[in-house]
Amino acid sequence: MSNASSAATPKEFHRMALLIASFMTLIAAGVGFGVRAGILNDWAVRYGFTKVELGTITGGGLVGFGVTIIFFSFLADNLLGYKKLLVLAFALHVLSVIITLAATPVYGFAGKEGTYWCLYIGVFIFALANGVCEAVINPLVATLFPKEKTHYLNILHAGWPAGLIIGGIIGFLFCGEGAFITHLPWEVPLALYMVPTIIYGIMVVKEAFPPSEAAAAGVTTKEMLLQFLSPLLLFLFVIHAMVGYVELGTDSWITNIMENVISKYAFLLFIYTSSIMFVLRFFAGPIVHKINPLGLLFVCAIFGCTGLYWLGAAQTGWAIVAAATVYGLGKTFFWPTMLGVVGERFPRGGAITMGVMGGIGMLSAGLLGGPGIGYKQDYFATQKMEQLDDALFQQYRSADKKSFLFFPAVYALNGAKVGVLKDDGAELARRTEIETKDDTLSPETKELNAWWAANKPANEEQYKHEVEVVEEANIYGGRMALKWTAIVPATMGVCYLLLVIYFQMQGGYKQVVLHGEESETEQYTGGVEGPVE
Structure with a gap:
C-alpha cells in the first residue's frame, strides 16, 4: 500500500502547485x-430581459455545469487524464468570455433574441469549463494528498466562496447604478474572471500530473454503477436536487433581489454571506467530527429555512x-456534507457517484x-402592481x-421599460445616440x-408615483420569492430527520471503509470527495 501511495505522488509532482492551480479554477468560477449576479440589472435595462x-x-449555465460534471467524471480517471481535461477547461473559459462579450455588438444587428442566445451560449460554455474543472480537481487533490483527503479537499473548496467574495467586491465597486466607485x-x-483563469492555465501547462488513484484502488466501472441500485443513494440524490435549488438557485438571484431593498449594499451582503462560507469551510472537518453529519444537515436545514423566510420579511438594516x-x-x-455522506456510505461509487x-x-x-425563483418574482410583482395601479402595470408589462x-403563465415587468423609468430615459438617450452615430x-x-x-x-409628481409603484412591486416580488423558497429547506429538514x-x-451512522483502517483525518464525517460548486 505504501508503494502505491508513493507511486501516486512521486517527488517530481509539485503537489502545492497543483493544489493552487485547482484552487484557482474555483476562484475563476466564483x-x-x-x-x-451583479450585472443582471444591466442586462435587463440594456436588452429588455424579464426576470424569467x-x-x-x-x-442555463448551471445546467451546462451539471451535465459536464457527470459526463467527464466517467473520463477523468482512466481515459483522458487530468492534464488534458484542465487544458480543455482553460480553452473553454477563454471561448466563453469571447462569446459573452460579443453580446452588445450582436444586439446591434440581431436584436434582443440574438443577444439572448449570445449570453446564454457564453454562460453555458463558461459552465462547461467549470464542470470540466470539477470533474478533475476533486480526484486530483485526493490523489495528491492520499492521507489527508478531507483536510485538503475542504481547503480546495474554500476557493468557491473566495471567488464569490472577489466577484462581489468587483460588483460593489463597479456594477449597477449604485456602484461605489463608478458604474x-x-x-x-465580467472579463476579470480571466485573471485566475490565465494563472491556472499557465500552471497546468507547466506542471506534471500524477496518475489517477482510482485505477490503483481496483474498483471497476461496473462496481461503481451498481451503487445506483441503492434506494438510499437515490434518496440522497433527490435531497441534493433541493440543495442545488436553494443554494445556487438563490445565490443566482440574491444580489438582484436585495438591490431593490438595500440598494448598493446588496453586494456587501453577498460578500458577507460568502465570507461566512469561506471561513467555515476551512473548519468543516473538525466541526463535523464532533457531530453526526445528518444531524448537522438537519440543523442547517432549519437555519436555511429560517434565514430565507426572515430575509424575505426583514425591514431594517440590522x-x-x-x-x-x-x-x-x-x-x-x-x-460538502451531502457529498461527504455519499463518499462515506458509497465509497465503491468512486468519482462517478x-x-x-x-x-x-x-x-x-x-x-x-x-427560472423558478425568477418566476416567483414576476408572479408576485405583477400581482402587487396590478393591485396598486393596474393601468400603470399595463404600460410596463x-x-x-x-x-x-x-x-x-404570467406577464412580467419589462426590464428595459423599468430601466428607462428609473433613470428618466438617460441611458436610452445615450444608447440611441451611440447607435445612431454607428448607424x-x-x-x-x-x-x-x-x-x-x-x-x-x-x-414630477406623476414620475415619483410611477417609480414608487414599480419599486414597491419589485420589492414585494423579491420578498415573496424568498419566503416561498424557504419551503425547500423545510422539506430538506424533514428528509434529513427521516x-x-x-x-x-x-x-x-457509520462510515463504510473499502479496505484497511481509515486515516485520522478520514474520521471527519464531513469530508468532500466530489464536486462542490
Whole structure:
C-alpha cells in the first residue's frame, strides 16, 4: 500500500502547485458567478430581459455545469487524464468570455433574441469549463494528498466562496447604478474572471500530473454503477436536487433581489454571506467530527429555512444582516456534507457517484432554481402592481406571458421599460445616440423610444408615483420569492430527520471503509470527495 501511495505522488509532482492551480479554477468560477449576479440589472435595462429570461440565462449555465460534471467524471480517471481535461477547461473559459462579450455588438444587428442566445451560449460554455474543472480537481487533490483527503479537499473548496467574495467586491465597486466607485460597462467586470483563469492555465501547462488513484484502488466501472441500485443513494440524490435549488438557485438571484431593498449594499451582503462560507469551510472537518453529519444537515436545514423566510420579511438594516447570517450559516455545510455522506456510505461509487451527485445539484439549480425563483418574482410583482395601479402595470408589462413548469403563465415587468423609468430615459438617450452615430439603431431601441415618448410621465409628481409603484412591486416580488423558497429547506429538514431515524434503527451512522483502517483525518464525517460548486 505504501508503494502505491508513493507511486501516486512521486517527488517530481509539485503537489502545492497543483493544489493552487485547482484552487484557482474555483476562484475563476466564483468570480464569474459573483460578478454575473451583479450585472443582471444591466442586462435587463440594456436588452429588455424579464426576470424569467434572466433566470433562464443564468440557469442555463448551471445546467451546462451539471451535465459536464457527470459526463467527464466517467473520463477523468482512466481515459483522458487530468492534464488534458484542465487544458480543455482553460480553452473553454477563454471561448466563453469571447462569446459573452460579443453580446452588445450582436444586439446591434440581431436584436434582443440574438443577444439572448449570445449570453446564454457564453454562460453555458463558461459552465462547461467549470464542470470540466470539477470533474478533475476533486480526484486530483485526493490523489495528491492520499492521507489527508478531507483536510485538503475542504481547503480546495474554500476557493468557491473566495471567488464569490472577489466577484462581489468587483460588483460593489463597479456594477449597477449604485456602484461605489463608478458604474463600468458590464463587459469590463465580467472579463476579470480571466485573471485566475490565465494563472491556472499557465500552471497546468507547466506542471506534471500524477496518475489517477482510482485505477490503483481496483474498483471497476461496473462496481461503481451498481451503487445506483441503492434506494438510499437515490434518496440522497433527490435531497441534493433541493440543495442545488436553494443554494445556487438563490445565490443566482440574491444580489438582484436585495438591490431593490438595500440598494448598493446588496453586494456587501453577498460578500458577507460568502465570507461566512469561506471561513467555515476551512473548519468543516473538525466541526463535523464532533457531530453526526445528518444531524448537522438537519440543523442547517432549519437555519436555511429560517434565514430565507426572515430575509424575505426583514425591514431594517440590522434585521437583514441577522437574517443573512442565519441563511449563510445554513447554506455553508449543505453541499460538502451531502457529498461527504455519499463518499462515506458509497465509497465503491468512486468519482462517478460523486460526479452524478454534483451534477444533479447543478441541474436542479439551473433548470428549477434560477427560472423558478425568477418566476416567483414576476408572479408576485405583477400581482402587487396590478393591485396598486393596474393601468400603470399595463404600460410596463412584458409583451408576452411566461410560464414555469406547470404553473400558470404570467406577464412580467419589462426590464428595459423599468430601466428607462428609473433613470428618466438617460441611458436610452445615450444608447440611441451611440447607435445612431454607428448607424446600428436596433428595432428594440426604436420601439423603446416610441414607447417612452408616448408614456413618459407628464410631471414630477406623476414620475415619483410611477417609480414608487414599480419599486414597491419589485420589492414585494423579491420578498415573496424568498419566503416561498424557504419551503425547500423545510422539506430538506424533514428528509434529513427521516435519515437520522433510519440510521438510528440501523445502529447509528457509520462510515463504510473499502479496505484497511481509515486515516485520522478520514474520521471527519464531513469530508468532500466530489464536486462542490
